[in-house]
Amino acid sequence: MEKTDISLHELYKSIVEEYLQTGSEHSLYTAQQFSRQLIKENMSPEDMVNLHVTVVQELIPNLPKEVLATNDLLVEVMVGYGLAYREHQSLRDRQKQLDSEVAVAAKMQQQLLPKGVPINQKLDIGLKSVAASVVSGDYYHFNNENDEHLGVAVADIIGKGIPAALSMSMIKYAMDSLPEQRLRPKALLENINRVVEQNISSDMFITMIYGSYDIQNHVFHYAGAGHEPGFYYQASSEEFTDLTTKGLVLGLTKKAKFQEYDQKIAVGDLIILLSDGVTECRTENGFLDRIEVTKLIKKYIHLSAQEIVENVYCDLEKIQNFQLKDDFTLIIIRRVV
Missing domain, CATH: 1.10.1240.30 (KaiA/RbsU domain)
Structure with missing residues (x-):
């Protein structure tokens, strides 16, 4: 020297x-x-x-x-x-390393998500999911192995970045490894809950709603784990009702039990599943309530399911000055015949 x-x-x-x-x-x-x-x-x-x-x-x-x-x-x-x-x-240097890790998590997350919506002649399905940041805390999933049943899930991971992406991979693996329970939402959530409880830290929480649509009989069976209630739209009365579920968030206790519900679907009716980034849209004047969201959906009810979700997203994005405050996921399933 x-x-x-x-x-x-x-x-x-x-x-x-x-x-x-x-x-x-x-x-x-x-x-x-x-x-x-x-x-x-x-x-x-x-x-x-x-x-x-x-x-x-x-x-x-x-x-x-x-x-x-x-x-x-x-x-x-x-x-x-x-x-x-x-x-x-x-x-x-630390920020560069963090950005690199987040980019890896985002790429991994994209690989976990479905590449598109299932195609079925009896159903019209629309999906819009947008992350508020690089890595989303929202996760959605479709099971469509035959023309008789459609499984659909929306989950919200309270946490971002790499932990969220890892939690998504855990949920996807659990759902893929339980094919015999996809027709039984209650049993599926109870099994996923046990997996989550053993594998996430105490400061993380996961909410989830899972439904199995019986395409032959047009009945939607569903159960929820502390997740934002969805909506059911009845075409004949032009009214919305909540798909209310009771159940603890995933991972709180290994012995959690969930309740299963059924909803009969007529031609033109909608099943609407979403994350709280839709119903808790933050504006300068506070939060939008659920009624405002249903008004937006009804505004575009004459359009296809995909056009509905796209238009609802655009309207809510404008309300927030094109800056999402939370992750946005909206799925609409319409019975066609």
């Missing part, structure tokens, strides 16, 4: 000396190259100022005492600057 210091000292002294004598562009270029050497040697800003002061005093020994005093002041300034600069660099 001593040899390096001497080498840098002599090199910088020659650069300063050439500049004082000639003021040439070459000496300025040499100084720029010298700065790269400082980075390689990891020299701090205050050490560089000390080096400069020492070299100048050697080349101009009779400097006024006022100049020497200002040099001492500059060294002190650079000591503080150097500390702040290193802290800034450390924070920037």
